[in-house]
Amino acid sequence: MKCSRCKATACVALPSHHAGFCKDCFPLFFTRQVETAIRREKMFTHDERILVALSGGKDSLALMLELTLQGYDVTGLHIDLGIPDSSQKARAKVEGFCEANSLNLEVFEMEGWGLPIPDVKRFATRPVCSVCGRLKRYHFNRIAVEGGYDALATGHNLDDEVARLFANTLRWDAPYLSDQGPVLPGSDGFVRKVKPLFRLSEFETANYAFLKGIEIHADPCPYASGASFTEHKKLWGDLEHRSPGQKFQFYQGFLKRGRQAFALLEKETGDPLNPCTECGSPTNAGICSVCRIKAAVQEKKRQAEAG
Ligand code: AMP
Ligand code: FES
Ligand code: ZN
Numbered sequence: 001m002k003c004s005r006c007k008a009t010a011c012v013a014l015p016s017h018h019a020g021f022c023k024d025c026f027p028l029f030f031t032r033q034v035e036t037a038i039r040r041e042k043m044f045t046h047d048e049r050i051l052v053a054l055s056g057g058k059d060s061l062a063l064m065l066e067l068t069l070q071g072y073d074v075t076g077l078h079i080d081l082g083i084p085d086s087s088q089k090a091r092a093k094v095e096g097f098c099e100a101n102s103l104n105l106e107v108f109e110m111e112g113w114g115l116p117i118p119d120v121k122r123f124a125t126r127p128v129c130s131v132c133g134r135l136k137r138y139h140f141n142r143i144a145v146e147g148g149y150d151a152l153a154t155g156h157n158l159d160d161e162v163a164r165l166f167a168n169t170l171r172w173d174a175p176y177l178s179d180q181g182p183v184l185p186g187s188d189g190f191v192r193k194v195k196p197l198f199r200l201s202e203f204e205t206a207n208y209a210f211l212k213g214i215e216i217h218a219d220p221c222p223y224a225s226g227a228s229f230t231e232h233k234k235l236w237g238d239l240e241h242r243s244p245g246q247k248f249q250f251y252q253g254f255l256k257r258g259r260q261a262f263a264l265l266e267k268e269t270g271d272p273l274n275p276c277t278e279c280g281s282p283t284n285a286g287i288c289s290v291c292r293i294k295a296a297v298q299e300k301k302r303q304a305e306a307g
Contacts, residue, residue, distance in 0.1 A: 005029075012207050015244035023211050030208045033199045034066050041183045043194040048150035050074045051191075053140050054097075054105070056090035056217030058209040059155030061097050063197055065212060067153070068103060074153075076105040077143055079136055082116030086222050093217040106147075108139055115294050121223055123300035124293065128223050131293060138290045142281060144191035151186075156195040159202040162247045163232040165254055178266035181255055189273065189282035201247070202233075
């Protein structure tokens with residue numbers, strides 16, 4: 001196969017784009033996709049300050065590099081989950097990457113905050129991954145708001161977005177369907193959330209990271225159950241193989257025709273928000289869910305330690 005741009009030998013085939021690219025032209029394709037995403041979805045401008053959530057995986061590091069090359073004002077944010085062995089490795093990759101590229105980085109430690117993820121695994125009543133995800137989103141927002149950032153960017157790619165949309169659709173989960181998308185506008189107490197890689201598949205971000213020589217943290221989380229999301233991704237892999245482009249059409253169709261309907265539905269039922277009496281984050285209860293989870297886990301730990 002020949003590169004669609006320069007006719008050299010292609011190293012990445014992209015059936016969904018009826019294209020293939022060589023190692024020099026593929027990053028240009030990647031850049032165009034990110035530019036299109038930012039422009040069409042009005043994600044942010046060159047005058048704004050962007051906080052980029054860096055897990056150490058291929059997607060978020062690829063995103064950070066690409067936004068830097070495009071001249072955006074970016075700062076990395078890594079949340080050290082405090083999981084033995086795994087978290088040290090992820091953090092080292094993020095720190096090494098930021099140092100090598102002279103990028104600003106903030107690191108937040110869950111242990112220092114009083115709730116390392118192993119305690120959540122041991123003492124929380126809900127599955128560790130869903131609590132961990134909620135805690136991460138809470139700190140992303142809090143740190144972005146406190147730091148006066150204009151937007152918080154994550155490395156979610158097309159496969160992540162389609163798997164989530166598919167899971168939400170299987171449950172017809174209206175609240176989640178109403179605000180799933182590549183941009184969630186900011187509002188009182190909430191920073192704007194953006195996903196500039198939403199047009200790119202996992203395969204494409206992996207290729208970009210590889211061709212750019214980014215050293216990534218590739219190990220899965222030791223607590224991940226590999227449950228439904230992974231299954232849904234496999235299913236979508238089959239569909240995409242049979243009919244290239246279907247993933248993007250499904251997601252794009254939802255953005256154009258589905259999301260609005262759910263947003264209207266939810267608008268009428270949303271409760272008013274007030275600052276949490278403990279931490280000040282917006283909540284529709286007196287004390288926010290994160291403060292309640294933290295107190296409950298710490299209490300159970302105290303009891304266990306007291307014997
Ligand atoms: P995941 O939910 O693990 O697929 O991660 C989705 C996105 O969330 C990543 O691309 C990152 O932008 C962000 N993220 C996940 N874990 C962390 C972390 N420990 N610290 C900072 N950002 C993270
Ligand atoms: Fe949070 Fe695995 S439990 S990343
Ligand atoms: Zn709170």
